[in-house]
Amino acid sequence: MCGIVGVLCADDSSAVGPLYEALLALQHRGQDAAGIITEDAGRFCLHKDNGMVRDVFGPAQLTNLRGSIGIGHVRYPTAGSSSCAEAQPFYVNSPYGITLAHNGNLVDLPTLKRDLEREFRHLNTGSDSEVLLNLLAIELFSNLSSPSHEGTRSVILAVNELLRRCSGGYACVSMIIGYGLLAFRDPHGIRPLSYGRRLAEGSTEHEYMVASESGALNALGFELLGDVRAPRRPPPRRSAGPPAAAPARQGASHAQLLRLGRGAAGARAVFFEYVYFARPDSAAHDIDVVIPVPDTARTAALECAHALDIPYREGFMKNRYVGRTFIMPAQGLRKKSVRQKLSPIASEFAGRNVLLVDDSIVRGTTSSQIINMAREAGAKRVYMASAAPPVRYPNVYGIDMPTSAELLASRYSDEQMDEMAREIGADRIFYQAPPPGRPELDDLRASILEEAAAQGSSIRGLDCSCFDGKYVTEHVGAAYLQSLAQERKANRGDSDTNACHLLYKLDPAPAGAERAR
Ligand SMILES: O=P(O)(O)OC[C@H]1O[C@H](OP(=O)(O)OP(=O)(O)O)[C@H](O)[C@@H]1O
Ligand SMILES: NC(=O)CC[C@H](N)C(=O)O
Numbered sequence: 001m002c003g004i005v006g007v008l009c010a011d012d013s014s015a016v017g018p019l020y021e022a023l024l025a026l027q028h029r030g031q032d033a034a035g036i037i038t039e040d041a042g043r044f045c046l047h048k049d050n051g052m053v054r055d056v057f058g059p060a061q062l063t064n065l066r067g068s069i070g071i072g073h074v075r076y077p078t079a080g081s082s083s084c085a086e087a088q089p090f091y092v093n094s095p096y097g098i099t100l101a102h103n104g105n106l107v108d109l110p111t112l113k114r115d116l117e118r119e120f121r122h123l124n125t126g127s128d129s130e131v132l133l134n135l136l137a138i139e140l141f142s143n144l145s146s147p148s149h150e151g152t153r154s155v156i157l158a159v160n161e162l163l164r165r166c167s168g169g170y171a172c173v174s175m176i177i178g179y180g181l182l183a184f185r186d187p188h189g190i191r192p193l194s195y196g197r198r199l200a201e202g203s204t205e206h207e208y209m210v211a212s213e214s215g216a217l218n219a220l221g222f223e224l225l226g227d228v229r230a231p232r233r234p235p236p237r238r239s240a241g242p243p244a245a246a247p248a249r250q251g252a253s254h255a256q257l258l259r260l261g262r263g264a265a266g267a268r269a270v271f272f273e274y275v276y277f278a279r280p281d282s283a284a285h286d287i288d289v290v291i292p293v294p295d296t297a298r299t300a301a302l303e304c305a306h307a308l309d310i311p312y313r314e315g316f317m318k319n320r321y322v323g324r325t326f327i328m329p330a331q332g333l334r335k336k337s338v339r340q341k342l343s344p345i346a347s348e349f350a351g352r353n354v355l356l357v358d359d360s361i362v363r364g365t366t367s368s369q370i371i372n373m374a375r376e377a378g379a380k381r382v383y384m385a386s387a388a389p390p391v392r393y394p395n396v397y398g399i400d401m402p403t404s405a406e407l408l409a410s411r412y413s414d415e416q417m418d419e420m421a422r423e424i425g426a427d428r429i430f431y432q433a434p435p436p437g438r439p440e441l442d443d444l445r446a447s448i449l450e451e452a453a454a455q456g457s458s459i460r461g462l463d464c465s466c467f468d469g470k471y472v473t474e475h476v477g478a479a480y481l482q483s484l485a486q487e488r489k490a491n492r493g494d495s496d497t498n499a500c501h502l503l504y505k506l507d508p509a510p511a512g513a514e515r516a517r
């Protein structure tokens, strides 16, 4: 998923504080690497590395990040490797200085890389975000050097051209030396990006923030102004409008940031950005207790228990020092971390029939471990429920699940649920499903769109490709998915090696930290 943030403060204020705090608020979107870049008197100050935000930034690093404007990133790798060379933001020095942080995934990467080679750009990593930055640089160069395209307009033209060239899911924040802060999203609006403002302390001037989630804005006291709009469709070649994005020029009116695009109709968010509720199931008669799989599933489990009228109990203690397992980069690490993260409270399981509720089952790593733990703790029968429907198709837009082979549900049809339950050790498995006669994803769509509208979001459609295999962009067909699978096979060893630094960080901290109190 990755988390991105951009901050534009009043001239004499420092951007690094809000950037750092926003990254902490977005930490759950990426645990692999973190980075912040600011601009100070025409120079970029950058610090990035592998690790969690608190590990990457100490007082010394934060002090060096001077300036009133900056962008930041927390990374969950979906392209290239986990190497710290691919931590973000990325930077190029021509035209001017440009830096970019990206959430999402580009499809058709080989073609874009070939194009860049032809245009004499050097790529130093396997990251698709570096490709995006170089495309932006090329387009800025051709537009900024045209005498008829001045300032903001030339930046908008450049972004429009980039949108035309790139397929996939991408939400980006960028800084251009001498121009300011820029934010844009892919034409389908697959990845989220919100923006807001607050009054600078002791001043009547506003400061602005763009972030992957409105939660980061709320946490820092920014008033939510809306989503960064996705253009209605990929704009035609060399067109000036509608603008997809606008820069906030340093020294110029901050209000320019408000012109962050038009025409959000059709914006399409990916369902994984939302938590939703499971419906009661007819098999509720012998369930004694509903137990959530912390953290994300709590809301779904609570609603499920309420609807089934069965007691809700917190049956797992969560180790607060272990992060999200699904976004860890290697299967061995994910498996080990589920055990480190959750431990069963025996009295909640002993002699009971339990319904474990999770928000989703993807590879089945969490469910198989959790079910095992529930049995070890003395549960009589263990049922497993997923608030999301079966995840059967790869995600190519910024979630690291590029092959169907690794997805538990892809190995079983709707008629083979008992076999699937056996694979993960459950007595039965339940998925969110529509009432008879209703199209499969209707309820799910309706509930997410209702909640999004209540939050003032402009989302009108959802990318449900993981459930139905329908991809909204071009280039994603059987051949493309096949090539991703081959690439994944070739790179598997890589990702396990790169996970070592995370194992190191996860292991020693918890016990020591607790004892120190
Ligand atoms: O079937 P899997 O491949 O295991 O993936 C699904 C699990 O991963 C996520 O949890 P995660 O530990 O990442 O985060 P959380 O603490 O927010 O629930 C999600 O909430 C499920 O529990
Ligand atoms: N999860 C993401 O959004 C990843 C961004 C980018 N594709 C990377 O791998 O760094």
Ligand SMILES: [Mg+2]
Binding pocket: 293, 294, 295, 296, 297, 358, 359, 366
């Ligand atoms: Mg979970």
